[in-house]
Amino acid sequence: MLSTAAPDTGRMDRTRSLSPRLRRLRQWRPSRPLGWTLAALGIAILLLVLFFDWNWFKGPLERAVGSATGREFRIGGDLDVDLGRTITVSADQLTLSNAEWSKEPRMGAAERVEIDIAAWPLLALRLRMKEIRAVRTDIWLETNPDGEGGNWEFGDDHSDPDEDPRWRLERLWIDDGRLRFTNASERTDIDLALASIEGGDRSTAPVAVKGNGHWRGAAFRMEGQAASPLELADTDTPYRIDLDARAGRTRASATGTLTNPFRFQTFDLQMKLAGADLEELYPLLGLALPASPPYALDGRLRRNGDVWRYEGFKGTVGDSDLSGDVKVDVSGERPLFVAQLLSRKLDLDDLAGFLGAPPATGAGETANAEQEAEAARRAASPRLLPDKPYDLAKLNAMDADVRWRAQKIQSPTLPMIEDMDAHLVAQAGRVRLQPLDFGVAGGEVRADITMDARRAPIDTVARIGVRGVDLPKLLAKAELAQGAVGRIGGDISLRGRGNSVAAILGSADGDVALGMGRGRVSNLVMELAGIDIAEALKFLLTDDRQVPVRCAFADFGVEEGLMTSRALAFDTTDTIIVGEGTINLQDESLDLLLRPRPKDRSILTLRSPLRVGGSFKDPSFRPDMKALGLRGAIALALGSITPPAALLATFETGPGENADCGGKYAR
Template identity: 40%
Template sequence: MNNSLFQSVILRKWLVGLAALLVVFTLVVFFFPWDALREPINRYVSGQLGRRFEITRHLAVHLGRTTTVRADGVEFANPEWASEPYLLKASVAEFDIKLLPLLFGKVDMPRLALTKPHIGLQIEPDGRRTWALSRDTSDEGAVPDIGSLLVDQGTVKYLAAAQGANVTAQFSLAQESAGPLPLSYKASGKWKNEAFTAHGRAGGALQLSKNTEAPFPVEVNAVAGRTSLTAKGSIANLAELAGIDATFDLQGRNLDELYKLLGVVLPSSPPYKLRGKLAEHGKVWAASQIQGVLGRSDLSGDLRFDQSAAVPLLTGKVQSKLLDFADLGAVIGLAPSSGTPPQTAAVSSATGKAASSGGETSTRSTAASRKVLPIATLDVARLQAMNADVTYSAADIRHVRALPLDQGSVHIKLTAGVLQLDPVSLGVAGGSVAGSIRIDSNVAPAAFTTRLDARGLHLNQLFPAVETTRSGLGKISGQFDLKGRGNSVAHMLGSASGDIAVLMGKGEISNILLEYMGLDGGEVIKFMLRGDRNVQLRCAAAAFDVKQGLMTSRAIVLDTSDTVINGHGRVSLANETLDIILDPVPKDRSILSLRSPLRIGGTFAAPSAGPDKVALAGRVGIALVLAAINPLLALAATVETGPGQDADCRAVLAEAAKPKTASRPLAAGTR
């Protein structure tokens, strides 16, 4: 018993002694004159980092597992290579710091609060950064881990040459009564070498680390060039722009301008307005519930941009209820459609005073020199900047250029610089055009391959602006198989080789169209008296071999119950010129006919069509000679005896559909 009592007394003495030591230690810590350590701390930190560090007024420390330090008047210089003199110069700096990580050379500050700070952050392309707390400023392990940052009445400057960033931001903290967004900010400068301005509000503490407890609210209003963004939501890690969950409104002049700002490769577009939800988790950005307009087309869908791999990947599905075809022009480099075609542009005042015939000649000359095929250069670097797997569909297509389109879809795949549109599907004139397009940007100039098949295109819908085809009946099929090299649509087609064929079986076409084509005055008079009537079409074919941008006819035949038309010629995709001869051979007798071959020439921008002047002059000459003898005999020269014969349609269509190197036109009848 006595031994037990003795041990109990000893234990109580030890406990009392330990408690007394703790009280003394607490009193020493609480009343310790920490200011006495300011100079030793200033010298130690400055010596360790090789740059000036100074607490100029007061130092207070509250020890604990997480220790709180308050320093009044802090001046922390930047390395000599930095453009800003100070990493931090603040009226007050208060921070929580974990002591255990300090033993391993790691600075872990769950909270940093700054009053009236001036912060100078700079990172160099070689990895040196001003906020690395080491003599070796390229050591990522020396970067402090800061949880939340509170800034009251301060300025932050951020310079990163590799990012094209030179940003100045100003912060001001309102009273607590300001609500959940007491921190206001303004920013300006350059991002990705593009000038921008921004302003907004945020929660009182900016979360800089992924280890923080909860995201903080934020509002953003930013403008860069003609692109503007409004966003509202929350962000978990401001330093890495991670853990974002927000709604956004985005509008601008052209979607492809987002490449400079965000690194996302998007096609050229007319002005756009988009809204939706934006989220970022694990380097994957997701834009969902997208709604908006591009030009006069609506747009909706979902997109994901995955930056976790070495090459970013864009995936998603986008659709339109109504696509205005003119809005696609920017994608392939077409000029925007307008009410005034380029060939009718105003001429100079001197030209305007010239005679009307001279003005018309000048206008035709201007039109002839204009190019139709798009010449916008393909940006090869952008095709190699990311991969993509996106589908797009349009339920209805408005054709302001009088194109008979009704719906379409495309699967876009971009892998290692190779762009594939496969499949491409379009509803055209009651039929369909389907196939694939492939562009390889890894070679210079880029290589393209395209194969498109047209099926069941209704003749009376195919050319809605041409009145003489509206009463026609029949279905057209075609095939386009081309390969080439170039960095624009014009250059690609100008170098293309392959095969083009258009075929049509039985149907009906306007008789007046045929008779005008053959200058058959007798049939034209019948039309004026009783109206146009359709004639039976037995078959039609136009096939071309294409080599280095030159289309050479393999077969051009149109066989009707009234006329057989044989043709031959060439079309230059490189020069955009036409040279085709159509030779009509009648199957009926007609008077007042000056039937002669029809020549189609000119350019794609200003095509011309008219009778072959040499052949027509011969026929007119005979008529004039006979008229000199007897006016009634002049009619004899215009009478067609109608020796034309039916074409072998089966052979015609088979021959036209079969690619071959011969350029000789297929004969489809005798004269």
């Protein structure tokens, strides 16, 4: 029995409610020939997409890039496009020509570039590049010969900085890249290998950097990391670097940021600087610093336009600590070097470079190989005064204003030197040390030195004042000085011409006067000076005692480097010593005759004059045998002993107490 289903009255009602046109459209079916036609069209579109030769667009694309940059752009290989929600455009053998003023024809080249582009923003005429992958790129950046701008500037940019840009690049990945930078006016060229580093956020992937080149003509090499080159496009955003560089024996490690790196006008870096000699910074930075032993410094290096600052640095130079702040202003005709320096402990021989001498090279001393060789040469030389000439070009290369304080000075050979305060001012080849103060044996040696290096030979004027130098501290290492009392003062005024310390002193004219007022010395010293054998043996076998000193003075006139005595005496209640002779600063020879006259009576008193000869480096002391047994040979012993009037004010036995030495010799 057949059953009949009930009709779907709801569906029938909906069908009847449609308009006749819509009912006809719903009921239409394509004919068989038309269906085949539509299928063929779809297949054709698919084949067109799959097999279309995108190289047809190379010409329009080259013209578009050329119009935007003002440079010729070429795609020497294939151009291909993969369509989808992300469109990938790839091209091979790309080149971009250089600026018209450049001698290098190409600014950039790449073996292959792939660009991922978001599809939907294209409908709004905006280009959003998700990533650019560049393989074996070679980019050449160089500054304009006039020093303004570089080949990375493409025509005039009339875009509104507040307007949302119509293109954006999010990521840049470099595979086996090369970046070269040239600044001919600064004699600087850099050749770097770049490669993006895997790991972390790919959008901000840094690049490994390794290469070499020349900085101000000096060869160097470097390696480290830098931020993505994509960030170089924003010249207002600091570009982060972490690099180590070496130029010869000079090493630098810099961590921080550069703003507009290719102009190199603004940066803020933590800089570690180390090397064998501060003098080697001259070709690198143009700073005419004196020779020094090996150094290592760490501080904050900043630049803002023409002003460089190395702030809060600390470190060592040789065996001395050094800290402070340095500012270099390069806006003028010559760089201006301004520094405030502090050493809590200064090894005195580390200052030898100021005099043209090497630092000490014994056990525990710090020096470089050249300084060790120079010290060995000087040790074999019979001369003592430094003869290394100053470099006049360097003395004229920069101006300076430097204050250097040393709280404590270490010197095994000169332990009496305690501290230092030096102020150096250099301007247009004229160098002045005022003051150059040393605390010496409880007193002070204050110097005012001027060097005019505007032409050779250097004209040097030195005025040195000695005040309140304590005798026992001065002779702290001499056992016979124990218990001695007395203070030394005097003045030295010299003027010489020469390009080294030895040449300046060897040509000097002036005066040298030193003296001591009332005090005490060891009796044994005086007996030995008078060669009183019996008295000396007595004090050697028993206890020494102190003998009052009436005064002591040495007054020399200096002409053409020859110091000739005008007055020379040492007067105590026990012995008087008067002398005469010369000290030759030119050949460093000594020729002094000291005539002792003991004031007591002894059967073994030889009363022989003492001849001081030899050289500064190897002095000799011997009795004058020809004068043995001669009585009354001391010409000034029975007369008046009067020091130069200028010395009287420097004699003192205590604060505010001056002493003369003008009385008659008393038997």
